[in-house]
Amino acid sequence: MAFYTSYGAAGEVTGSCHLLHIGKIKILIDCGMFQGGESGLNFEPFGFDPKDINYLIVTHAHLDHIGRIPLLVKEGFNKKIISTSATASIARLMLMNSAGILETKEEVLYTTNDAQTALQYFGTHLECHQSMTIEEDIKISFKNAGHILGAVSVKIEFFDEGIEKSVIFSGDIGQQKRVITAPIEYWDKGNYLFVESTYGSSLHSDLTISIEKFRSSILETLSHGGTIVIPSFALERTQELLYLLKQMSQEKLLEKIPVFLDSPLAINVTKTFGNYPKLFSKEIVELIQKGENPFDFEELIHTYSKESSLEINSHTEPKIIIAGSGMCEGGRVNYHLIKYLSDPKNLVLFVGFQVKRTLGEQISSHENRVKILGTEVEVKAKIDYVSGFSAHADQRELLDWIDTIEDIYCVYLIHGDTLQLKTLKEKVKTELKEKVHIVKMNELIHL
Numbered sequence: 001m002a003f004y005t006s007y008g009a010a011g012e013v014t015g016s017c018h019l020l021h022i023g024k025i026k027i028l029i030d031c032g033m034f035q036g037g038e039s040g041l042n043f044e045p046f047g048f049d050p051k052d053i054n055y056l057i058v059t060h061a062h063l064d065h066i067g068r069i070p071l072l073v074k075e076g077f078n079k080k081i082i083s084t085s086a087t088a089s090i091a092r093l094m095l096m097n098s099a100g101i102l103e104t105k106e107e108v109l110y111t112t113n114d115a116q117t118a119l120q121y122f123g124t125h126l127e128c129h130q131s132m133t134i135e136e137d138i139k140i141s142f143k144n145a146g147h148i149l150g151a152v153s154v155k156i157e158f159f160d161e162g163i164e165k166s167v168i169f170s171g172d173i174g175q176q177k178r179v180i181t182a183p184i185e186y187w188d189k190g191n192y193l194f195v196e197s198t199y200g201s202s203l204h205s206d207l208t209i210s211i212e213k214f215r216s217s218i219l220e221t222l223s224h225g226g227t228i229v230i231p232s233f234a235l236e237r238t239q240e241l242l243y244l245l246k247q248m249s250q251e252k253l254l255e256k257i258p259v260f261l262d263s264p265l266a267i268n269v270t271k272t273f274g275n276y277p278k279l280f281s282k283e284i285v286e287l288i289q290k291g292e293n294p295f296d297f298e299e300l301i302h303t304y305s306k307e308s309s310l311e312i313n314s315h316t317e318p319k320i321i322i323a324g325s326g327m328c329e330g331g332r333v334n335y336h337l338i339k340y341l342s343d344p345k346n347l348v349l350f351v352g353f354q355v356k357r358t359l360g361e362q363i364s365s366h367e368n369r370v371k372i373l374g375t376e377v378e379v380k381a382k383i384d385y386v387s388g389f390s391a392h393a394d395q396r397e398l399l400d401w402i403d404t405i406e407d408i409y410c411v412y413l414i415h416g417d418t419l420q421l422k423t424l425k426e427k428v429k430t431e432l433k434e435k436v437h438i439v440k441m442n443e444l445i446h447l
């Protein structure tokens, strides 16, 4: 008998946590943190006993897919965590950083010690195009999801009372055209699909147009002698920006303009990316083979220490500052915003989705005044938003991903808000003519 229950990212985007029972074997797929308005759920019980889990498969190292692993271990999970080696390396950085932030909160979800303990269970690596037989009748395999470095979708093949079946978990699927990420790989067969629906009702702007907007916004501000502040996510988005800025540097467009990478996490992630030179797009792999570092250029300055970060603001000339956090909820970007937000010659350039009620959303929706670290700041700088860098597939790309798969019994939609889920459901039904269901939290689904 095989069945499935979701304990997170069902009817919402964050907290990915999916439990698959195959006979007596229990396989957990991801154990992510609830974020934004749902973060209170992190303090609720898992809904299952972590001691009973036989395997944890991790699709990728975003916190909404790995952020509760230290809690899982704290509550008794002590088996193998299976992931790509890149995901294991990045997860180390993300979990230690997350624990450091959590330790400063009033109610501590877990500590850096808990994160360190949990990291010991990583180390069973499965790479794309490889398979692993984990039990006599259960085989797992990975394909590149095109989302972030190391991210995969997972196929689990098994025999259920003599009948051969397969389940595919999409993980987070990327766009077909990306700046540095290797392209998505498609599955040809699968019976039960669990598919993310983050942008199930949306279509993204074209990447080429977004890159052009990114470049022209920066050049226009520099021509007026302004400073550009880019709130950026440390994982993948920052490395994409570094590569685009490297191209501008090679075209001699940034001469004498320092570019500060002001985030210890982003600096560490960028270094870790260097350990996986074959996992990028063809263009980046070729560049690395020629001995070039795609994420470094003459004008780039890493400011790792707090002191070197604070020194940036004594630099009076035009400059570019890339700092976390991506939605301005904490991190070094806050004191740069206090310094540069009230001068009309500067630019604050958003390069990722801003969740409602975050400081980033307030600024990007052109509020006149915002409160940062207790200080009222007037928003007079130019505010721009480049939307096409998304690490997620849009509706068309999700449908294409599903459409390549044969032998589907049912498509189960997860990891999306209500509108996205409902719109994608209708499209899967009418366009692809597949049976489709929106998964609810704690719902028991027989396979």
Ligand SMILES: [Zn+2]
Residues within 6 Å of the ligand: 060, 062, 065, 147, 172
């Ligand atoms: Zn993700």
